[in-house]
Amino acid sequence: MPRLTTLTLFGIRNGHLRWGLAQMGTSRPYLKDVPGLLFYKLLGSGHGKGFSIKPNFRRYGLLCTWESEEAAENFLHRSDLMQTYRHHSNEIWTVRLLPYQSHGLWDDHEPFSPLLDEKYTDGPIAVLTRASINWRALPSFWRFVPQASKALDTAEGLLCSIGLGELPLIRQATFSVWESAEAMKQYAYKHPMHQEVMRRTRAEKWYSEELFARFKPVSSEGTWHGTDPLRAILALHPKL
DSSP states (O other), X not given: OOOEEEEEEEEEOTXXXXXXXXXXXXXXXXXXXXXXXXXXEEEEEESSSSOOSSEEEEEEXXXXXXXXXXXXXXXXXXXXXXXXXXXXXXXXXXXXXEEEEXXXXXXXXXXXXXXXXXXXXXXXXXXXXXXEEOGGGHHHHHHHHHHHHHGGGGOTTEEEEEXXXXXXXXXXXXXXXXXXXXXXXXXXXXXXXXXXXXXXXXXXXXXXXXXXXXXXXXXXXXXXXXXXTTHHHHHHOTTO
16 A cells, blocks of 8 residues: 655644743654654745745644554544644644655655556656755755745746755755646746756765655645645545
């Protein structure tokens, strides 16, 4: 079976920002004992739609891979930890994903294996890019990458996008969902600034570890900035 992955974003209530920051540490002991949870990452976020040097203390993420749909369902809807998150959040959004492809490692793991047998044909596609940035490359990385991320603001076919990170400045990720693979490729491979970033990534050895994955979004629930960003497009593709 392909590895079920969930990404949950939490919007923290006014007056609960201290708790929001603290949960990056206090949630770890609980998550280590969740039945059926194979891999997880607690993630902070930045302002804007991509990599950002400015943290957003109102938005946090939890990325998980699961042994089964039942294990994910029990945690997301019945666990004490999720009940605590709901108490401190004014909105929560969760997308369920199945991996089309994944290249690279995350803390020496391949978290999204095994993959789907089927190949992408049409419909929405989710993309996760994640990297540990070399210390010596930090000035160059942060000089160029935010400009490429800014281009996401006008990217055609982008349904939603967010910059996430395990560690400020150093361990960064971007999660995005596109109307189609064609729309995603139009940005990734034809936008001049993004092309320059890809060139410098290789030439200047920006990353000590990296991972790139594409997913099929299979369900979406809750809200992000007041709406479910995938409800309409998933309704157009009921076979997903």
